[in-house]
Amino acid sequence: MNTKHYEMLIVGAGLSGLTAAAYLSLANYSTLVLEKTPTYGGLVNSFSQDGYVFDAGARAIENSGIIKPMLKELDIEMELLESPISIGVESEITQLNSNESIDHYRQALETLYPDNVADVRKIFRVINKVYKEMDVIYGFENPVFKNFRNDRTYLFKELLPWFGRFLLAVSRMERMNEPIETYLRKLSTNQSLNDIIDQHFFKQTPTFFALGYFYVYLDYLYPKGGTGQFPKKLAQKVLENGGEIQVNTKVMKVHPAKKMVQDSNGQNYTYDKLLWCCDLKSLYQSLDTTGLETSVIKSISEQSEKLFTHRGGDSVFSLFLGVDQPPQEFAKITSGHLFYTPSRQGLGETHLSELKTLLAKGQNASKKEIKAWVETYCNLSTYEISIPSLRDKNLSPEGKTGLIISFLFEYDLVRLVHDAGWYDEFKLLVEENMIKTLDRTLFNGLLEEPKLQFSFSPLSIENQFGNSEGGITGWTLEQPSPVVNKLKKIASSVKTAIPDIFQCGQWAYSPAGIPTAILTGWYAADAICAGRKTEQKKQ
Numbered sequence: 001m002n003t004k005h006y007e008m009l010i011v012g013a014g015l016s017g018l019t020a021a022a023y024l025s026l027a028n029y030s031t032l033v034l035e036k037t038p039t040y041g042g043l044v045n046s047f048s049q050d051g052y053v054f055d056a057g058a059r060a061i062e063n064s065g066i067i068k069p070m071l072k073e074l075d076i077e078m079e080l081l082e083s084p085i086s087i088g089v090e091s092e093i094t095q096l097n098s099n100e101s102i103d104h105y106r107q108a109l110e111t112l113y114p115d116n117v118a119d120v121r122k123i124f125r126v127i128n129k130v131y132k133e134m135d136v137i138y139g140f141e142n143p144v145f146k147n148f149r150n151d152r153t154y155l156f157k158e159l160l161p162w163f164g165r166f167l168l169a170v171s172r173m174e175r176m177n178e179p180i181e182t183y184l185r186k187l188s189t190n191q192s193l194n195d196i197i198d199q200h201f202f203k204q205t206p207t208f209f210a211l212g213y214f215y216v217y218l219d220y221l222y223p224k225g226g227t228g229q230f231p232k233k234l235a236q237k238v239l240e241n242g243g244e245i246q247v248n249t250k251v252m253k254v255h256p257a258k259k260m261v262q263d264s265n266g267q268n269y270t271y272d273k274l275l276w277c278c279d280l281k282s283l284y285q286s287l288d289t290t291g292l293e294t295s296v297i298k299s300i301s302e303q304s305e306k307l308f309t310h311r312g313g314d315s316v317f318s319l320f321l322g323v324d325q326p327p328q329e330f331a332k333i334t335s336g337h338l339f340y341t342p343s344r345q346g347l348g349e350t351h352l353s354e355l356k357t358l359l360a361k362g363q364n365a366s367k368k369e370i371k372a373w374v375e376t377y378c379n380l381s382t383y384e385i386s387i388p389s390l391r392d393k394n395l396s397p398e399g400k401t402g403l404i405i406s407f408l409f410e411y412d413l414v415r416l417v418h419d420a421g422w423y424d425e426f427k428l429l430v431e432e433n434m435i436k437t438l439d440r441t442l443f444n445g446l447l448e449e450p451k452l453q454f455s456f457s458p459l460s461i462e463n464q465f466g467n468s469e470g471g472i473t474g475w476t477l478e479q480p481s482p483v484v485n486k487l488k489k490i491a492s493s494v495k496t497a498i499p500d501i502f503q504c505g506q507w508a509y510s511p512a513g514i515p516t517a518i519l520t521g522w523y524a525a526d527a528i529c530a531g532r533k534t535e536q537k538k539q
């Protein structure tokens with residue numbers, strides 16, 4: 001096979017890779033995106049089955065002052081539907097559609113915890129404070145997507161005054177970086193109340209990031225046709241700009257001294273710049289450092305050591321259901337996107353110490369013990385429930401409803417069960433317990449006898465996308481982070497110690513998610529374009 005040459009080679013067609021590709025192809029660089037799976041979008045993708053459209057990854061997209069301005073700048077048209085969030089505990093369901101409705105949620109918690117009204121109020125005072133800071137950070141259209149050089153009015157009247165407030169807000173938020181679990185303990189000694197707040201979030205989530213979700217909940221949008229429309233539109237833009245995207249192509253080897261990569265079919269590609277937009281461990285695993293300077297090899301091995309002592313962060317178990325009930329029946333209970341906890345008791349020790357004990361037993365943990373843990377976990381955990389057809393009625397067959405039901409789930413437990421040889425049975429067990437719990441507490445028989453039922457586990461995410469431990473937003477949030485983790489330094493997160501190789505996406509910056517995947521994609525493209533201009537001037 002002949003070696004192919006591209007100025008820009010991008011590995012991974014998730015949102016970060018596609019964003020970078022859209023900007024690099026727009027700048028007229030010959031650009032190729034290589035993607036290991038048969039489609040694009042990575043952790044943001046939709047698929048159809050039996051007439052239902054399901055979102056396999058993120059269930060909605062937060063604007064964050066990023067999505068709309070980026071679409072505008074790239075001249076991409078995408079219809080964005082409202083996507084109101086509901087939060088519920090037991091029979092108290094609150095729809096969040098304005099700042100005031102956060103107060104309704106506070107009242108619901110006061111009803112559920114009448115002995116802790118003062119604590120609830122303390123917690124909500126902090127939530128309101130964080131909300132205001134988030135409004136500064138995310139409520140302004142991100143200026144990176146605006147060409148303001150010739151717009152002095154915007155520069156002096158809008159951007160500069162905002163930028164001062166932005167820096168202050170970011171500084172204040174960065175000081176609230178204590179894990180949410182320990183922070184809440186200072187506000188209330190009622191573990192159940194604290195659980196109900198913090199079990200929505202990943203383990204050790206910094207307080208500002210966790211409580212900032214009350215702002216994010218009001219900022220969610222749903223692309224008409226499903227979340228997968230977003231990467232689809234970005235990919236169309238790449239192709240329109242003359243870029244190429246090649247699916248079913250996994251990059252296996254990277255040879256920086258030769259500026260060459262090899263894919264799973266043995267095809268070689270040379271590049272001017274390489275941009276790695278997926279799990280970073282796989283980049284360092286596939287590196288051939290032959291021919292590099294000793295100092296570079298040393299920096300690479302230092303970074304590699306940092307990465308390999310860290311793990312991918314929390315993962316999810318997702319259940320997909322199709323039921324013979326019209327969406328209107330579900331609309332009586334919730335909006336199309338709900339975070340629901342069936343019991344005010346909270347996960348407490350179940351999640352942490354009992355799970356740790358099980359995992360420590362390894363293959364000696366009995367099926368019976370694991371089944372009992374799963375049952376309790378399903379009764380007490382917090383669920384994310386998405387009903388696409390409540391946002392876009394075309395996403396399920398007439399008179400039927402598709403649901404995506406998920407919760408955070410421990411990768412190590414799934415791995416243990418897989419290695420013990422009863423993975424399929426386990427998946428079914430989790431599915432059945434999820435259905436039983438929600439049918440009893442929330443849906444009142446609507447989930448009985450689903451016509452379509454299947455699930456994806458953390459292991460499915462690891463296998464499909466190559467994400468360490470099935471991490472859905474990159475690294476664990478334990479400190480120190482192996483990558484840049486300060487918003488003010490996000491621009492530098494895209495650089496690597498490897499010559500002509502950049503990185504972006506959820507493994508390049510932490511804490512991550514859709515907004516930072518996109519921002520790092522933009523910063524990587526920007527850094528590459530700026531660097532190329534400087535190189536060209538020197539020549």
Ligand SMILES: Cc1cc2nc3c(=O)[nH]c(=O)nc-3n(C[C@H](O)[C@H](O)[C@H](O)COP(=O)(O)OP(=O)(O)OC[C@H]3O[C@@H](n4cnc5c(N)ncnc54)[C@H](O)[C@@H]3O)c2cc1C
Pocket residue numbers: 011012013014015016017034035036037040041042043044056057058059060062249250251252277278279282316318406464465466467472473474504505506507512513514515517
């Ligand atoms: C269930 C779920 C819910 C979520 N909810 C939210 C949410 O509400 N808000 C939020 O902000 N974020 C959410 N996220 C996280 C968000 O979707 C991700 O952080 C973001 O999409 C990551 O984009 P990325 O481009 O960095 O990586 P990815 O989407 O992981 O893309 C990487 C791509 O690279 C490909 N790849 C990997 N290895 C190779 C290789 N060797 N060669 C070629 N290709 C390769 C993968 O197949 C993949 O397509 C959620 C994720 C999931 C799964």
